[in-house]
Amino acid sequence: MKHPIESFRDHFKDVVEEVQRFAVFVRAKEFQEQSIVKLEELLAECSQAKDKAIAEQSEDTANAYLAFEFMAKALVEEFRFYLALKADAPDSAWDHLVNAESSSAAAMKSHAVASHLDGYIQRLHALERLLFPQPVFFSSGFIVRESECSICGVEYGECTHVKGRPYMGKLCARIVKKAELQEVSVVSDPADKHCRALHYTDNGITRNVFTQRAVPDEDAEQSPPAYPEGRADAPSGSAEA
Amino acid sequence: MSLACMGLRPRKLRATGQRRIRQEEIAMTFTITDYCDVQARAEDLNLNRPEGLALLPRNFDTAAMRDELLHESAVQTVRLLFRENEIPERRVEPEGCKIPCIQENEFALILPTLFVGSLLLSQNPHLLSLALNVIANYATDFFKGLPGRNKVVLDVVVEDKNKKLSKKIHYDGGIDGLKEITEIAGKVFTDETSH
Numbered sequence: 001m002k003h004p005i006e007s008f009r010d011h012f013k014d015v016v017e018e019v020q021r022f023a024v025f026v027r028a029k030e031f032q033e034q035s036i037v038k039l040e041e042l043l044a045e046c047s048q049a050k051d052k053a054i055a056e057q058s059e060d061t062a063n064a065y066l067a068f069e070f071m072a073k074a075l076v077e078e079f080r081f082y083l084a085l086k087a088d089a090p091d092s093a094w095d096h097l098v099n100a101e102s103s104s105a106a107a108m109k110s111h112a113v114a115s116h117l118d119g120y121i122q123r124l125h126a127l128e129r130l131l132f133p134q135p136v137f138f139s140s141g142f143i144v145r146e147s148e149c150s151i152c153g154v155e156y157g158e159c160t161h162v163k164g165r166p167y168m169g170k171l172c173a174r175i176v177k178k179a180e181l182q183e184v185s186v187v188s189d190p191a192d193k194h195c196r197a198l199h200y201t202d203n204g205i206t207r208n209v210f211t212q213r214a215v216p217d218e219d220a221e222q223s224p225p226a227y228p229e230g231r232a233d234a235p236s237g238s239a240e241a
Numbered sequence: 242m243s244l245a246c247m248g249l250r251p252r253k254l255r256a257t258g259q260r261r262i263r264q265e266e267i268a269m270t271f272t273i274t275d276y277c278d279v280q281a282r283a284e285d286l287n288l289n290r291p292e293g294l295a296l297l298p299r300n301f302d303t304a305a306m307r308d309e310l311l312h313e314s315a316v317q318t319v320r321l322l323f324r325e326n327e328i329p330e331r332r333v334e335p336e337g338c339k340i341p342c343i344q345e346n347e348f349a350l351i352l353p354t355l356f357v358g359s360l361l362l363s364q365n366p367h368l369l370s371l372a373l374n375v376i377a378n379y380a381t382d383f384f385k386g387l388p389g390r391n392k393v394v395l396d397v398v399v400e401d402k403n404k405k406l407s408k409k410i411h412y413d414g415g416i417d418g419l420k421e422i423t424e425i426a427g428k429v430f431t432d433e434t435s436h
Contacts, residue, residue, distance in 0.1 A: 104386055105385065105386025105387055106386070108385045108386035109385050109386060117386065121386055121387075121388055122388050125388060125389075139345060139346040140345075140346055141343060141345040141346070142343070143311065143342070143344075144314060144341060144342045144343070145341045147317075156317050157316075157318070157320055157321060160321065160324075160325070162318060162322065162325075162379075164382060164383060174317075179344070182343065185347070189347060189349075189390070190347060191347065191348050195346070
């Protein structure tokens with residue numbers, strides 16, 4: 001008799017294979033929207049199975065379902081990325097692509113059932129490099145005075161849970177409770193790729209860094225030039241450069 | 242390409258005579274510099290004297306007073322891992338004293354400064370290897386799912402047998418280079434010119 005995880009993996013693979021032929025930019029958007037619906041149903045199945053494993057106190061199984069959840073989320077985000085590009089919404093597309101990358105990485109951290117995602121993640125990174133100019137990223141520095149463990153709520157470091165490891169269907173995180181901002185820097189390789197310049201000002205006109213369209217002042221937050229050295233057309237490049 | 246596609250494996254490291262190694266575009270560098278008198282400094286800052294293995298704040302050698310000290314944000318995780326692996330660590334913070342951490346969100350794993358006492362290096366060198374191995378395993382997990390990113394920064398302070406002199410080995414590079422630190426630490430006072 002097959003282990004429940006193996007049966008679920010087969011089912012997961014079937015659904016993924018069914019939708020993945022639409023995970024290409026040129027596919028019709030109605031098929032991509034239908035794929036999101038199917039993946040959200042799959043995601044709900046993952047969560048239900050995970051809850052059952054948690055109720056049975058089966059940690060390894062719960063962590064495996066957590067990995068499936070993250071994989072399904074990554075694919076949903078990938079489809080939303082294509083749809084946002086088609087809707088001429090590159091800022092939203094960027095966010096979905098970055099979410100797909102981080103969900104895939106979280107899946108790999110969650111359980112060995114997702115240990116094969118290197119190639120998939122490389123592909124997401126390739127899309128990022130090919131489709132977007134190199135963003136200007138920001139990184140903030142904080143002095144952390146109090147933080148707690150997301151698993152048990154005790155001061156982080158005083159319990160036995162390690163940040164980034166899975167525990168009974170949850171990834172451990174360090175929740176910062178009290179911190180002081182020290183500085184904000186421009187970096188090429190940030191921890192959070194959502195933290196980037198959105199607009200720049202050119203001859204008194206504020207423009208979106210991706211579309212270069214003028215942005216009404218009320219929509220634009222104060223932001224430094226996206227291309228401080230005058231690289232207004234940067235067609236390629238990598239956040240990892 | 243599907244979720245089931247196979248990933249690329251990192252290339253094997255190749256060392257050169259100049260100790261510059263490359264792994265997926267990350268250069269490995271070891272820099273050795275003189276460090277302060279650790280015992281005297283601990284006393285000046287009203288800290289416990291470090292011995293064996295200890296984790297030093299990043300500005301241990303420059304802070305004017307104890308309130309200015311800052312640990313790297315990975316310090317609690319490294320402590321957890323040491324506890325998990327039964328690696329004894331002498332805390333420099335006296336009971337009730339808490340040193341805040343600095344968290345910088347650029348993508349490198351900046352590890353806390355590892356102090357290695359003179360006796361430990363002569364009598365129990367495998368403990369340093371074990372500690373570095375634990376750190377390397379953590380770094381591997383940390384960078385899981387983040388292709389092309391595996392930059393680790395670690396300072397190791399090694400004390401001489403008279404506990405008066407100390408040297409800092411600054412490591413900046415990929416995960417695999419961490420294992421070389423044990424050998425370099427063992428030679429730092431006898432073979433300074435070789436690195």
